[in-house]
Amino acid sequence: MSDAEDRNDDEALAAEYVLRLLSEEDRAAFEARLKDEPALRDLVLDWEAQFAGMADEVEEIAPPPRVKAGVLKAVSPSSARRPGFWAMLLGGLAAAGLAAILIFGGGLFEPSGQPRLTAELVSEDGAVVLVAGVAADTQEIVVEQRSGRPPEGHVFELWLIAEGAEAPVSLGVLEAGRTTRLALPAALAPSVPTGVLAVSEEPPGGSPTGAPTGAVVATARLASL
Numbered sequence: 001m002s003d004a005e006d007r008n009d010d011e012a013l014a015a016e017y018v019l020r021l022l023s024e025e026d027r028a029a030f031e032a033r034l035k036d037e038p039a040l041r042d043l044v045l046d047w048e049a050q051f052a053g054m055a056d057e058v059e060e061i062a063p064p065p066r067v068k069a070g071v072l073k074a075v076s077p078s079s080a081r082r083p084g085f086w087a088m089l090l091g092g093l094a095a096a097g098l099a100a101i102l103i104f105g106g107g108l109f110e111p112s113g114q115p116r117l118t119a120e121l122v123s124e125d126g127a128v129v130l131v132a133g134v135a136a137d138t139q140e141i142v143v144e145q146r147s148g149r150p151p152e153g154h155v156f157e158l159w160l161i162a163e164g165a166e167a168p169v170s171l172g173v174l175e176a177g178r179t180t181r182l183a184l185p186a187a188l189a190p191s192v193p194t195g196v197l198a199v200s201e202e203p204p205g206g207s208p209t210g211a212p213t214g215a216v217v218a219t220a221r222l223a224s225l
Contacts, residue, residue: 010039010040010043011043011047013026013030014040014043014044014046014047015047017030017044017047018044018047018048021129021146021147116134116135116224117133117134117138117192117193117222117223117224118131118132118133118134118222118223119131119132119197119220119221119222119223120132120220121197121198121199121217121218121219121220122218122220123148123217123218124218127147127148128145128147128148128199128217128218129145129146129147129148130143130144130145130146130148130156130174130199130218131143131144131146132144132158132197132220132222134184134192134222138184138189138192138193139183139184139186139189140181140182140183140184141158141171141181141182141184142179142180142181142182143158143174143179143180143182144179145174145176145177145178145179145180149176149177150176150201150217151201153203153204154201154202154203154204154214155173155174155176155201155202155203155204155205155206156173156174156176156199156200156201156202156217157170157172157173157174157199157200157201157202157206157207157212158170158171158172158173158174158180158182158197158198158199159171159197159198159199159200159212160188160191160192160195160196160197161195161196161197161198161219162188162191162194162195163191163194163195163196165191167211168198168211168212169188170206170207170210171184172206173202173205173206174199192222193222193224194222195221195222196219196220196221196222197219197220197221197222198212198216198218198219199216199217199218199219200212200213200214200215200216200217201214201215201217202214
């Protein structure tokens, strides 16, 4: 591996370290390297400065009333009663810039298919983190599961809630602990840029009803880069 490739790998690791996305084992190994590698420490400092600046520049955005009403109507009734539900949604919007960095750094998209829409879906307790990206041609959505798993005997299912829609549309079941690529039907393409993503817990194979039947784990609105 070339020096340039090594540096790119270290930059990605440093970014994930700052964002607390490394596993305990990887984090311990990275911190052991920090003690002996000044260049690696510099990368961490650089990322901390970049992320701090990005957070300062992110403008707080309140979802339009129609979006809030649509989500509350579309997903399970219990979602509206869960504390922090809309804080979770707004958190996904504010994190769009960080999600984009993770998608580029993680190599989910080839250069010809770089994402133009991103969303970071995080559960209320922070245990589940998923990063989604939609390529410019809106033919495919890629979801990387950063942390968390569905309960035993269940799967995560991804939904798109189109603006003004009365019900969510299933985009497919996510493979546990892996990156999942899902084809987007052409009919949904116009709805994607203004849509909201949601993840629910479903029985194996996905919802048997065509609508979320289990707990809604996380939601996030897609944001343009």
